[in-house]
Amino acid sequence: MSSVSFSLEATDGLARAGTFRTRHGDMDTPAFMPVGTQASVKGLSPDELRAAGATMILANAYHCYLRPGASIISKAGGLHGFMAWDRPILTDSGGFQIFSLSRLSKVDDEGYHFASHLDGSRHTFTPESVVALQEALGSDVAMALDDLAPAGVDERRAADAAERTLRWAERTLAAKAEARQATFAIVQGSTFEALRRDNARALVALDFQGYAIGGLWVGEPKAEGLRAAAIVCEELPAGKPRYLMGVGTPEDMLAAIAVGVDLFDCVYPTRSARHALALTSNGRLNLRNSRHADDLSPLDERCGCAACAQFTRAYLSHCFRAGEALGPRMVSVHNVAFMTRLAKDARAAVVDKRFAQWRAERERDFTPEDKRAAD
Amino acid sequence: MSSVSFSLEATDGLARAGTFRTRHGDMDTPAFMPVGTQASVKGLSPDELRAAGATMILANAYHCYLRPGASIISKAGGLHGFMAWDRPILTDSGGFQIFSLSRLSKVDDEGYHFASHLDGSRHTFTPESVVALQEALGSDVAMALDDLAPAGVDERRAADAAERTLRWAERTLAAKAEARQATFAIVQGSTFEALRRDNARALVALDFQGYAIGGLWVGEPKAEGLRAAAIVCEELPAGKPRYLMGVGTPEDMLAAIAVGVDLFDCVYPTRSARHALALTSNGRLNLRNSRHADDLSPLDERCGCAACAQFTRAYLSHCFRAGEALGPRMVSVHNVAFMTRLAKDARAAVVDKRFAQWRAERERDFTPEDKRAAD
Numbered sequence: 085m086s087s088v089s090f091s092l093e094a095t096d097g098l099a100r101a102g103t104f105r106t107r108h109g110d111m112d113t114p115a116f117m118p119v120g121t122q123a124s125v126k127g128l129s130p131d132e133l134r135a136a137g138a139t140m141i142l143a144n145a146y147h148c149y150l151r152p153g154a155s156i157i158s159k160a161g162g163l164h165g166f167m168a169w170d171r172p173i174l175t176d177s178g179g180f181q182i183f184s185l186s187r188l189s190k191v192d193d194e195g196y197h198f199a200s201h202l203d204g205s206r207h208t209f210t211p212e213s214v215v216a217l218q219e220a221l222g223s224d225v226a227m228a229l230d231d232l233a234p235a236g237v238d239e240r241r242a243a244d245a246a247e248r249t250l251r252w253a254e255r256t257l258a259a260k261a262e263a264r265q266a267t268f269a270i271v272q273g274s275t276f277e278a279l280r281r282d283n284a285r286a287l288v289a290l291d292f293q294g295y296a297i298g299g300l301w302v303g304e305p306k307a308e309g310l311r312a313a314a315i316v317c318e319e320l321p322a323g324k325p326r327y328l329m330g331v332g333t334p335e336d337m338l339a340a341i342a343v344g345v346d347l348f349d350c351v352y353p354t355r356s357a358r359h360a361l362a363l364t365s366n367g368r369l370n371l372r373n374s375r376h377a378d379d380l381s382p383l384d385e386r387c388g389c390a391a392c393a394q395f396t397r398a399y400l401s402h403c404f405r406a407g408e409a410l411g412p413r414m415v416s417v418h419n420v421a422f423m424t425r426l427a428k429d430a431r432a433a434v435v436d437k438r439f440a441q442w443r444a445e446r447e448r449d450f451t452p453e454d455k456r457a458a459d
Numbered sequence: 460m461s462s463v464s465f466s467l468e469a470t471d472g473l474a475r476a477g478t479f480r481t482r483h484g485d486m487d488t489p490a491f492m493p494v495g496t497q498a499s500v501k502g503l504s505p506d507e508l509r510a511a512g513a514t515m516i517l518a519n520a521y522h523c524y525l526r527p528g529a530s531i532i533s534k535a536g537g538l539h540g541f542m543a544w545d546r547p548i549l550t551d552s553g554g555f556q557i558f559s560l561s562r563l564s565k566v567d568d569e570g571y572h573f574a575s576h577l578d579g580s581r582h583t584f585t586p587e588s589v590v591a592l593q594e595a596l597g598s599d600v601a602m603a604l605d606d607l608a609p610a611g612v613d614e615r616r617a618a619d620a621a622e623r624t625l626r627w628a629e630r631t632l633a634a635k636a637e638a639r640q641a642t643f644a645i646v647q648g649s650t651f652e653a654l655r656r657d658n659a660r661a662l663v664a665l666d667f668q669g670y671a672i673g674g675l676w677v678g679e680p681k682a683e684g685l686r687a688a689a690i691v692c693e694e695l696p697a698g699k700p701r702y703l704m705g706v707g708t709p710e711d712m713l714a715a716i717a718v719g720v721d722l723f724d725c726v727y728p729t730r731s732a733r734h735a736l737a738l739t740s741n742g743r744l745n746l747r748n749s750r751h752a753d754d755l756s757p758l759d760e761r762c763g764c765a766a767c768a769q770f771t772r773a774y775l776s777h778c779f780r781a782g783e784a785l786g787p788r789m790v791s792v793h794n795v796a797f798m799t800r801l802a803k804d805a806r807a808a809v810v811d812k813r814f815a816q817w818r819a820e821r822e823r824d825f826t827p828e829d830k831r832a833a834d
Contacts, residue, residue, distance in 0.1 A: 123774075124783040130769065152777040156753050160771060168769040378531050394505065394543040396535060399498075402527040408499040409784060 088224065088266040088293055090325045094435045098317065098344040101434040104325050106172040106224040107264065108164065111139040113325060113346040114430050116337065116423040117174060118354065122147045123157070123167045126354045127413045128420065130168050136389060136417050137424030139171050142349045145217050146178035150200050154220040162222020175223035177214045179230040180298065180329070191231055193248065211255040219262040227296060228256040230270035235303030242274035246283040253287055268327060270298035271316050275308045284319035295320050296327040310339055317344035334363060334426055334450065338443050341430050353419030358412045360404045363422040367450045369397070371415065376401040389421035390414070463599065463641040463668055465700045469810045473692065473719040476809040479700050481547040481599040482639065483539065486514040488700060488721040489805050491712065491798040492549060493729065497522045498532070498542045501729045502788045503795065505543050510765060511792055512799030514546050515599070517724045520592050521553035525575050529595040537597020550598035552589045554605040555673065555704070566606055568623065586630040594637040602671060603631040605645035610678030617649035621658040628662055643702060645673035646691050650683040659694035670695050671702040685714055692719035709738060709801055709825065713818050716805050728794030733787045735779045738797040742825045744772070746790065751776040764796035765789070
């Protein structure tokens with residue numbers, strides 16, 4: 085019995101509009117998931133996230149395991165109780181975090197053997213242990229443990245990672261004890277078309293509740309990453325959600341929606357905000373640029389978020405210059421609202437069968453200020 | 460015509476309960492004013508400040524003058540428009556900030572000649588220029604420029620500062636152009652009783668709309684500071700508000716209410732919060748203490764603030780250990796709510812003629828956890 089369901093409601097070319105249902109509420113797709121790596125979406129409260137249109141958010145099992153530990157989160161009623169988030173939560177399994185953060189990590193058929201990036205302590209993650217970990221965290225969607233290869237590896241190395249990811253996916257299903265938690269498999273295979281297709285087909289045969297596309301946006305040329313995502317989407321069943329992990333900018337998200345992806349997560353809107361970068365319907369604004377110091381307009385005239393409803397560019401840029409925490413916080417509110425709205429607008433365009441035209445208009449609007457922001 | 464009014468509604472011993480009325484709303488006194496030095500109460504949004512019970516907040520004319528400058532604030536509709544605060548605002552005049560922050564400052568009868576703490580640029584503040592500055596900032600209450608002496612000076616030096624403060628107060632009144640802005644004078648005289656009494660009487664004769672007690676809590680023994688505040692209160696008219704500048708902790712505020720003070724401001728609740736210190740009805744909690752890591756109770760069982768309604772000590776202490784900005788922010792919400800509620804409860808105790816008993820109970824409750832927090 086699955087605790088989640090997905091229905092595809094419209095398509096326009098390869099782009100899709102659907103609904104993902106969970107016991108913590110429904111989410112329209114395409115959807116952007118803000119990232120709460122350490123059980124907190126950086127700088128934002130649950131109220132602000134809801135007001136900014138966030139539905140499902142992501143937390144990292146790797147980080148939560150190391151600090152504060154699964155035990156206290158479980159005692160608090162899982163991540164939902166611990167971080168006071170009443171909407172869906174997806175947890176990543178840790179493969180990518182070990183790959184990118186941990187020192188002295190080694191992968192073998194058993195799993196990952198790694199040193200904590202916090203204190204160097206030694207740990208092992210297996211497909212089975214991360215199932216138990218994510219069940220303790222109580223997320224709505226758990227990710228199977230995957231093995232991923234860095235950008236630029238040869239086909240042999242990429243095939244090994246994809247093959248191990250497949251074997252781990254089988255072990256993941258065998259280890260599951262909590263029927264209320266959905267599990268998504270992660271397709272690997274780097275940028276090799278045959279590997280991607282084979283890995284996707286084999287994982288689809290295992291009948292997960294959703295499929296992620298992993299191991300991309302890790303340094304390969306962006307066109308190759310997008311091509312790999314498109315190839316995987318061709319192999320995935322229409323009736324299951326498709327999640328491109330760690331992506332991305334507004335432009336990246338639109339490009340991936342165009343090839344059939346439904347779900348996205350990225351630290352981009354909150355990390356950019358901490359660097360004074362605001363996403364707007366006319367492109368990016370760097371609030372440290374002196375031209376904003378006396379600009380009494382909001383970040384984006386077309387936005388109704390808490391930042392745009394209350395504050396001017398002049399005030400927010402003052403907060404950055406003065407080191408006031410309200411600056412990055414309010415730009416985070418705005419950037420998350422921007423990304424969730426962009427996904428929502430994309431969905432409306434798919435439903436109206438005008439996605440390609442809508443996307444071209446959005447991208448044209450982004451461009452001029454991008455160039456100005458570089459000055 | 461005054462834009463503010465004050466009515467004294469009850470007394471209990473020397474403690475007072477009143478109402479301070481402004482064109483941005485009424486404030487019950489005693490009241491605690493959160494500090495928004497740079498036109499932002501650190502970490503908090505206007506919504507959070509209102510929910511935490513803040514009424515009048517403080518901003519520093521010195522800081523706003525140096526960055527972002529009065530011009531853009533004035534264009535934005537004054538501080539109220541610039542920082543999106545619809546309740547009263549009091550601006551400090553800059554004497555204390557130059558005293559404590561600026562380099563190479565020199566005071567003479569004209570005013571202060573100082574170097575910016577930001578970039579070393581040279582500036583002069585006169586009683587007249589800070590009137591114009593605060594009128595441009597549009598605060599509800601402006602403070603007259605004062606000269607203050609460090610703790611421990613001899614009587615001659617303290618007398619000079621008090622005498623200059625009095626002459627500057629006369630010039631302040633002569634310079635005022637904006638009738639809608641109230642002006643408070645600042646009583647100086649260090650810890651010398653005769654100086655404090657003389658300075659208070661002379662300033663009272665000038666008929667300001669309120670009186671502040673300045674130059675205390677700057678390093679003198681706390682008992683001497685409290686005694687000086689009590690002496691000044693004896694000289695001040697019952698029908699005007701009394702403001703003890705830069706004070707203080709919960710215990711300091713209660714002690715000063717007991718001698719007749721109405722208004723307080725301090726960075727204490729927000730600065731403490733950034734250092735993981737939560738104020739509770741049972742004393743202070745250091746959230747970096749390991750004993751909070753698995754404590755699923757709220758910061759304060761008797762508090763209904765947004766932090767206590769949503770989060771446990773375990774979660775908030777995790778945020779501090781993990782460097783998540785939500786930690787200091789939520790503890791700031793809580794600490795401001797604690798201080799505003801403490802002032803409100805003090806008022807109710809005055810109205811009920813049980814202030815001394817109520818204060819003794821509060822102070823007894825504070826004590827045990829204070830000691831535990833030191834472990």
